[in-house]
Amino acid sequence: MKLKNLFTEDRAVSPVIGVILMVAITVILAAVIGTFVLGLGDQVQETAPQASFAFDYDGTDLVITHESGEAVNNDSVTIVDPSNENNWPDSDGKITAGDSYNLTSLNANDGDTVRIVWTSESGSTSSTLQKWTYNG
Template sequence: MDLKGYLFDDDRGVSPVIGVILMVAITVILAAVIATFVMNMGPNEETAPTTNWDVTGDTSSSGADVVTFTHDGGGGADGAKLYFVIDGATNVESNDGDSTDTDKLKSEYTWETLSGGTTDVSASNSVEISPSNSNLEATDGNSLSNLDLDDASIDLVWRASNSDTSEILTSWEP
């Protein structure tokens, strides 16, 4: 019997070992590719714009309360995602000069509504909140033609379109 030929000429054990190594390598590479793909497929979180705002207000005794929000720099913003939340304003309805209703209100107004339809908000765009603003109708249907802001606060709020995420960008108080 040729022992040397029997030990060194038989390659039957090499093929299954190489096959197993190749299958393990393919499985690891495939798992890494799928994991990378799945990790990047999660929902994209919207983030609030990085903007600067200049807010000026005049609630003097002249009777015409005016608050102006001006985009003062930074990135642009989507006007459809910007809301003004007015809390504590009074809607004084006059009947023969007498105040009949002085309930404190909390209303929301969109940037689009107050600006007359502007959706791309960039530097130097502004919105005026005053009783004379003909676009002044809240998202809840309240029309505040006799707006008194003496005790009110106004927040400019950004809201994400697909989630409950929101952030106050700036505020105003008298």
């Protein structure tokens, strides 16, 4: 065996690289298919909308206004105060910038919190979009 031929011989390199590439492609495909088969692909799409709300409290009524951000399905939004859970009134099916909700007769005590909670269509995910705390 000639030592010079050992370093210049490159016939075995191509099959090794081919095998490595095939294994890498197989692993990537298995991960993608496994994600959707296990249902994780559906959960990725169920992220909470990005929306900003303003609160205006006059001593008895709390007016909640969607200021900016994504439109939100009002079926998926619940207003949670210390005594109730209320649904946003159905105007056109979506809560968009400028829409308001009047939470009447709110007897807020110091530290009471009102939360705007979004729940995904499947019900598997929920998130607090914004909260307001009464500081008497």
